[in-house]
Amino acid sequence: MxxxxxxxxxxxxxxxxxxxxxxxxxxxxxxxxxxxxxxxxxxxxxxxxxxxxxxxxxxxxxxxxxxxxxxxxxxxxxxxxxxxxxxxxxxxxxxxxxxxxxxxxxxxxxxxxxxxxxxxxxxxxxxxxxxxxxxxxxxxxxxxxxxxxLIEPLSVAVHANKLAGTKFNDTVLIMGAGPIGLVCGQVAKSFGASTILYVDVNDFKLNVAQKSFGATHILNSKELASNVSVEDAIKSLLNNKKINVVLECTGASPCVDAGLKALSAGGTFVVVGMGANSISVPMNLISMGELTIKGCFRYCQGDYKDAVSLVSQGKVxxxxxxxxxxxxxxxxxxxxxxxxxxxxxxxxxxxxxxx
Ligand SMILES: NC(=O)c1ccc[n+]([C@@H]2O[C@H](COP(=O)([O-])OP(=O)(O)OC[C@H]3O[C@@H](n4cnc5c(N)ncnc54)[C@H](O)[C@@H]3O)[C@@H](O)[C@H]2O)c1
Ligand SMILES: [Zn+2]
CATH class of the missing domain: 3.90.180.10 (Medium-chain alcohol dehydrogenases, catalytic domain)
Known part of the structure; x- marks a missing residue:
C-alpha cells in the first residue's frame, strides 16, 4: 500500500x-x-x-x-x-x-x-x-x-430555499453576503424570486451580490444613520413591498432581529447562519404575524442533484x-x-x- x-x-x-x-x-x-x-x-x-x-x-x-x-x-x-x-x-x-x-x-x-x-x-x-x-x-x-x-455550499442554499418555499415573484431578504448568503440569493432567483435584497456591512461583497448573485437591492447596514434601524432601512428601500422570505446567513443577533422585524406577516424565516447558542427574538411579532421560523442544516435528498442542475444550466x-x-x-x-x-x-x- x-x-x-x-x-x-x-x-x-x-x-x-x-x-x-x-x-x-x-x-x-x-x-x-x-x-x-x-x-x-x-x-x-x-x-x-x-x-x-x-x-x-x-x-x-x-x-x-x-x-x-x-x-x-x-x-x-x-x-x-x-x-x-x-x-x-x-x-x-x-x-x-x-x-x-x-x-x-x-x-x-x-x-x-x-x-x-x-x-x-x-x-x-x-x-x-x-x-x-x-x-x-x-x-x-x-x-x-x-x-x-463549491456545489457543497450551493447545496446548503438549495436546501434553505426549499425549506423557505421560495417561489415565483417572491421578495426575499438575504441577511449576509458571505458565500452562503450569495448562493442563497442566486438560488432564490432561480426558484422565481423577483426581488432580492442583500444586507451586509461589506461593500465588496454587496457589489458581488449585485453583479453575479441576483441582487435587485443592496444595503450596507454599517452606513446607516444612528437613528435609522436596519428593518426600517430595508422597508424603505423596498417601498414597503411585502417580504415573503428571509434567509438569515450571518448568525449575528442584530441580523436575526432586523430580519424578523422586516419579514411580512405570514412570511418564512430560515435560520441558515449559526451564531450564539441563545439570543432574544421579538416574540410578539412572531406570534401576531404568524411568522414561520425554520431551522436549516446542510442538505438532504435531492439537494446535491438540484445544485448540480443549477450549475449545469448556467443558473448559478x-x-x-x-x-x-x-x-x-x-x-x-x-x-x-x-x-x-x-x-x-x-x-x-x-x-x-x-x-
Ligand atoms: N445551516 C447550515 O447548514 C450552514 C452551512 C454552512 C454555513 N452555515 C452558517 O451560515 C453563515 C454564513 O456562512 P458564510 O460562509 O457565508 O459566512 P461568512 O462569515 O463568510 O459570511 C457572513 C456575512 O455576514 C456578514 N455579517 C456579519 N455580521 C453582520 C451584521 N451584524 N450585519 C450585516 N452583515 C453582517 C459578514 O460581513 C459576512 O459577509 C455562518 O454563520 C455559517 O456558520 C450554516
Ligand atoms: Zn462548508
Missing part, C-alpha cells in the same frame, strides 16, 4: 502535511476519487483557529477539507451510478442507514452522520478519497473542478465566489491567509490539486 499527502490539523493553529495510507475500495458500492479542488469553508477556519465548533472538538490529528471535487479513478463491483473517468462533486456527509432520522427522510439530521473534517472524521484534502457511490454526484466535464467543489455562477486560489502544496498558506481579518475583498478560497 502506498502513501499519499494529507493536509492535517494537528491541533488548533497547527497544520501539517502528513503521510496517510491511500484508502482501498473495500465495499462494492464505494468509489475512489482523485481530488482536484477543495474550497475552504468557515467551519474549517473555526477548527483551525479554535480547535472546536460546539461539541465537535479536535482531539486527534484530523485531515481537513469537505468541499471537494475530483475524478473517479476506481469503482467497486456493484457500482452503477458513476464510472471511472467521471467528474464528481463529493457530498461530504454520510449518514447511517439505521437511524430514525434517515428513515424519516431527513438524513442530514442523522445523529450518526460521518461528516468530512468534523472530528473525529478525516476530510478530503488528500490525493485519493473513498466514498459511497450515492455520495458522489456526477458533474458535466464543462464545469471546472473549482466550481464543482460559482466561479464568481472565488477570490483566491492556492496550489495544494501551498494549502497551509491558504489557511494562514484566512486568519488575516483585514482582508475585505475575500469571499471564497479554493485549493487546486493535489498536483
Amino acid at each position: 502506498s502513501d499519499q499527502t494529507a493536509v492535517v490539523l494537528v491541533k488548533k493553529e497547527h497544520l501539517e502535511f502528513q503521510k496517510r495510507t491511500i484508502p482501498e475500495v473495500q465495499d462494492p458500492h464505494y468509489v475512489k476519487v482523485r481530488i482536484m479542488s477543495t474550497g475552504i469553508c468557515g467551519s474549517d477556519i473555526h477548527f483551525y483557529k479554535e480547535g472546536s465548533i460546539g461539541p465537535f472538538i479536535v482531539k486527534a490529528p484530523m485531515v481537513m477539507g469537505h468541499e471537494s471535487s475530483g475524478v473517479v479513478v476506481e469503482v467497486g463491483d456493484a457500482v452503477t451510478m458513476v464510472e471511472v473517468g467521471d467528474h464528481v462533486a463529493i457530498e461530504p456527509g454520510v449518514p447511517s442507514r439505521y437511524s430514525e432520522e434517515t428513515k424519516a427522510g431527513h438524513y442530514n439530521l442523522c445523529p450518526h452522520m460521518r461528516f468530512a473534517a468534523t472530528p473525529p472524521v478525516d476530510g478530503t484534502l488528500v490525493e485519493y478519497y473513498v466514498s459511497p457511490e450515492d455520495f458522489v454526484h456526477k458533474v458535466p466535464k464543462s464545469i471546472a473542478f473549482e466550481e464543482a467543489a 455562477d460559482l466561479k464568481s465566489l472565488i477570490t483566491a486560489t492556492y496550489k495544494f502544496s501551498d494549502a497551509i498558506k491558504a489557511y494562514e491567509a484566512q486568519l488575516d481579518s483585514s482582508i475585505e475583498n475575500r469571499i471564497k478560497t479554493v485549493i487546486l490539486g493535489p498536483e
Whole structure:
C-alpha cells in the first residue's frame, strides 16, 4: 500500500502535511476519487483557529477539507451510478442507514452522520478519497473542478430555499453576503424570486451580490444613520413591498432581529447562519404575524442533484465566489491567509490539486 499527502490539523493553529495510507475500495458500492479542488469553508477556519465548533472538538490529528471535487479513478463491483473517468462533486456527509432520522427522510439530521473534517472524521484534502457511490454526484466535464467543489455550499442554499418555499415573484431578504448568503440569493432567483435584497456591512461583497448573485437591492447596514434601524432601512428601500422570505446567513443577533422585524406577516424565516447558542427574538411579532421560523442544516435528498442542475444550466455562477486560489502544496498558506481579518475583498478560497 502506498502513501499519499494529507493536509492535517494537528491541533488548533497547527497544520501539517502528513503521510496517510491511500484508502482501498473495500465495499462494492464505494468509489475512489482523485481530488482536484477543495474550497475552504468557515467551519474549517473555526477548527483551525479554535480547535472546536460546539461539541465537535479536535482531539486527534484530523485531515481537513469537505468541499471537494475530483475524478473517479476506481469503482467497486456493484457500482452503477458513476464510472471511472467521471467528474464528481463529493457530498461530504454520510449518514447511517439505521437511524430514525434517515428513515424519516431527513438524513442530514442523522445523529450518526460521518461528516468530512468534523472530528473525529478525516476530510478530503488528500490525493485519493473513498466514498459511497450515492455520495458522489456526477458533474458535466464543462464545469471546472473549482466550481464543482463549491456545489457543497450551493447545496446548503438549495436546501434553505426549499425549506423557505421560495417561489415565483417572491421578495426575499438575504441577511449576509458571505458565500452562503450569495448562493442563497442566486438560488432564490432561480426558484422565481423577483426581488432580492442583500444586507451586509461589506461593500465588496454587496457589489458581488449585485453583479453575479441576483441582487435587485443592496444595503450596507454599517452606513446607516444612528437613528435609522436596519428593518426600517430595508422597508424603505423596498417601498414597503411585502417580504415573503428571509434567509438569515450571518448568525449575528442584530441580523436575526432586523430580519424578523422586516419579514411580512405570514412570511418564512430560515435560520441558515449559526451564531450564539441563545439570543432574544421579538416574540410578539412572531406570534401576531404568524411568522414561520425554520431551522436549516446542510442538505438532504435531492439537494446535491438540484445544485448540480443549477450549475449545469448556467443558473448559478460559482466561479464568481472565488477570490483566491492556492496550489495544494501551498494549502497551509491558504489557511494562514484566512486568519488575516483585514482582508475585505475575500469571499471564497479554493485549493487546486493535489498536483
Ligand atoms: N445551516 C447550515 O447548514 C450552514 C452551512 C454552512 C454555513 N452555515 C452558517 O451560515 C453563515 C454564513 O456562512 P458564510 O460562509 O457565508 O459566512 P461568512 O462569515 O463568510 O459570511 C457572513 C456575512 O455576514 C456578514 N455579517 C456579519 N455580521 C453582520 C451584521 N451584524 N450585519 C450585516 N452583515 C453582517 C459578514 O460581513 C459576512 O459577509 C455562518 O454563520 C455559517 O456558520 C450554516
Ligand atoms: Zn462548508
